[in-house]
Amino acid sequence: MSAETLANDNRLPNAGDDIHQLQTVNSTGNAVTLRDSVEVALKNYFAQLDGAPVTDVYQLVLSEVEAPLLEQVMKYTRNNQTKASTMLGLNRGTLRKKLKQYGLL
Template sequence: IGAAAAADGAPLGDIISGRIAGWFDSPGGEEPRDLYHRLVAEIERPLVELALKRAGGNQVRAARMLGLNRNTLRKKITDHKIVLTKFPGG
């Protein structure tokens, strides 16, 4: 798998770095808290949703695409409150 890039050609790492830098520069000069979990949640939810969509709603296939155990995927679905939908071809 090659380096991920956004539609505008910017590497995903650069986009993420810019987003994180904004979190460090919070108004009021307060020290940021829980950045790791905020970032993981922001990336993980759309990743899981897209895998489920590509797998036609099949959780076993989506888990395999993501390299996860099905039970781990189920926990992520629950944690992110992802609404399960049947997709065509699934």
Template sequence: MPRYQVCEEGKMLPWGKGAEVLRRAEEILSSCCEMLSLPPKAISKSGREWIRKISWEDDAEMRRAIFYAALVSPSESIEAVHFPPRRWKDGEIFAEFDFKRMAIDRIMEEKISHFFERLGKVSATGLYRTVIRQVERPLIEECLKWSGGNQMKAAQVLGINRNTLRKKMKEFGLE
């Protein structure tokens, strides 16, 4: 017997896998973009596969995941990689690591490995660009803090042109 959940419009929705779940996900995404004044976004093939494979507890769980993905996605397409870990244990996997003593490449290796474990057999696209953006923003932000906001010094430390730094700052909303 299918489970039903009342969403904010008061509709009873069957929760399972398939077209009904995808239709609801698209509705949530549309309302999310409108509510947050984001440009319209669409769920990619990998995102749809990820949504289909989940046994959603309720409308609120799906809503949280889609809002998160919409905010994290740098483009108009939401990929599987943009969705958050589903259970707290996903984050607990990293509790055993002492990140302050680990090299950055080792931390990234662990995070990327864990991502692919969570992804399973779902196909994904755009991972390279997503990872680069997620690393680039905090790198620039922390370098600017370290330099006391001195863009010339930050650009020099980063090994990029000051104009490139300014462009990246604007892109990431760090102005």
């Protein structure tokens, strides 16, 4: 994909945009933000609990978001850990630890 195509792709954030502004188009043609998707998933999750005790919701959500994030960034950077760590704003050692944690290394 050329730089011009990327610049004109409104699904991708500009530098400085918040992650919650990442959008995709759902099957009905409506734009859905990552934030909206997480909110809907959590509402559905809590609705199904029916009062059952819950622990580790933070880790549950983090692992559901972090694993595909790491996978896609590694694909985008062609498995270049230095580029990926810079892109993610992580120390390269931290990136390696997370890649191992999710079985991506």
